[in-house]
Amino acid sequence: MGDPLFWHRLQFGFTATYHYLFPQLTMGLALVIVVLKAMGLRTGEARYNDAARFWIRIFGINFAVGVVTGIPLEFQFGTNWAKFSRLSGGIIGQTLGMEGMFAFFLESSFLGMLIWGEKKLSPKGHFGAALALWIGSWLSGYFIIATNAFMQHPVGYTVAADGTLQLTSFWAFLLNPWALGQYAHNMIAAVVTGSFVVAAIGAFWTLKGIHPEQAKLNLRVGTIMGLIFSVLVAFPTGDIQGKLVAKYQPISLAAMEGRFESGPRANLTLVGQPDVARRRIENPIQVPAMLSFIAYGSFSSDVKGLLEFPEDQWPQNIELLYYSFHIMAGLGTIMIALMGLAALLLWKGRLDTARPMLWVLMLAFPFPYIATTAGWAVAEFGRQPWLIYGVLRTVHGASPTVNAGHTAFTTLGFAGIFVVLSVLWLFLIGREISHGPVSHTSKA
């Protein structure tokens, strides 16, 4: 139990990972709801509004859990990472403060209006509330990504005489190239999560033979949005993100690929196990020269391997980084194929009756969750051993006066709370799904 740093890291990683299960769905659903409300306005058909109402309820439950699991993260900066906060608060406090001021007020005001206001507001007004909620939740995402981007690739600051980091260029900080790339990749991934969930519910209802009209609608919306955004998440945004890592964190890139030797025409490893002790990949299946092309745009580019760098600069858990990256990329490829096939069947008009495909769609909804979680693991383990890349090592960021026992205690407290929350969440979501959409036009 002795090492406080271990518990601080475990607690932050654990609470952040659990938290992000919820916002990734709400940020994705926010766009789905806007699309449904827009279709409702355009066609005047009640089924779009019925579907939107159902997804607003699901959004509401997930938003609540997302909010309460997000509060601890803001507090942890001060409670667990006091030295980091003291040093960099003048910079990352900007984005965290802006998130409260510009995003949270917008979200909390308009979510209430979306849930309670459908009868009080005109259809256009209700669409406006959905639009405001979407903007609010995506703004919130930007401020958080910009905060993380400063830790990944610090820009727009100087180090003052007392060692603290001082903001010198707000715009450089806010428009950090890393933030722009990661934001696009991340938000599109959130829409993929939303689309897979929508498609899965549509498939479930179709297989059960309940809510037939809504089942068809959700299948269509989920599949079309799912295909478009699964492709976008890989190209161009995933590609851009990869090039950013290659440019600013070449050590992380080498670890992600399990590459030890440097040299041109670097191979892309599709499958294999990194053996760090023996400095090689076991049983690899590789595409020749592809890594050079992906990272730097030319097959003959030089890609540095881990051996090029001092060992104390290596990410501590190279295996975890390698597998996280390959799980993310592998699942991404599978998801594109899956949605491509579903879209083809939809286009042929056979999706509603293709039971095996519906089974796959229904069971595939965890894929984007796993892929995004793995993606964040790549970003965060890739940043190690740094808390702020190249500026502050993780060992120097934790609170000096908080002992391991206290942190272990609160970590266990969170584990307990999250178990209870998960059970309640599953129970409530399960109920909503079996109830299905409530139509305002029918007598139900």
Next chain:
Amino acid sequence: MEMLWFWLVSVMVAIYVVMDGFDFGAGILHLVVAKTNEERREVLGAIGPLWDGNEVWLLAGGGSLFLAFPKVLASGFSGFYLAMWLVVWCLMARGISIEFRSHLQDGLWRRFWDASFTFASVLLPVLLGAALGNVLRGVPVDGSGYFEMALWTNFRLGPQPGILDWYTVLIGVFALVTVTAHGALFLAWKTEGAVHERCKGLALSLWGLVLVLWVVSSYATSVVNPGIFHNLPKAPLAWVATLIFLAGLGLVFVGAKRERFLMAFVGSGAFILGLLAASAACVYPVMLRSTLGPQFDLTAQNASVGLHGLRTGLVWWLIGFPIAIGYIAFLFRFHRGKVKAAVEGEGY
């Protein structure tokens, strides 16, 4: 510029207390003033659309503290480690209770969430009040800029105080009674029928208790921090703040007597806002007083970040603040009038 940010942070925190204060109060009272499920839904309906907006003030205020005075945030949050997590867990319990309660029409389910909602609503103002008590009394910050405190010790003051001692608990109780009284006026304003009548009856006696506790707490504060009122003669803002909270107090009693509960509620908001502002004016420029000696105090000057950061923050703050106020005005207007319990299965 540091002084300006000291005031911005203080104002954000004070607005948070006023706003979340009334829904804490409603949470504390709801088992007392609302007997039937219908009545409870009326109470929850009154705060339902507003509470998460209120809570945002805490995050926005915390963000302002973070960007302007990160040393205070780092020292305070890590020093109050366990108390901080109690606050977080209560915030989580409240949020979940109010959101989940409406999703199932079952007696046991609802009683459980009502209980957890009440429990968290009671504990939070006590903890936040105790936090204010700690700031007023002082904490053992040393030359490293950090401190460590036990959650409680023997409840006596001394060189090694705990987070909870008789003084901070007293301030916690004062805070609890004040937000309860504040919430009673809010509910009296927003409801009708039986709930309204019960809140009306409670409000005046609660405010009587607030008066008593205010006098006791002020005296106790002068005992634990004898220097605190020394700033008064030369701090014009303290006088303005004092006028505001005294006027607020007057409005509370006049409004409650004349049954004009919006007026009384505005008065109780002004009382809380003014009292906190007066406290801030008295301690300025100290943000975290050290019990080990004034040379270790964290002040608005020695804990602030560079000028460029403060200026940048000010620019977006001046844009964001009016927008946030606009949302609140819009929200209160949208949900204006007395609440009616919503149709089962819809909203709260």
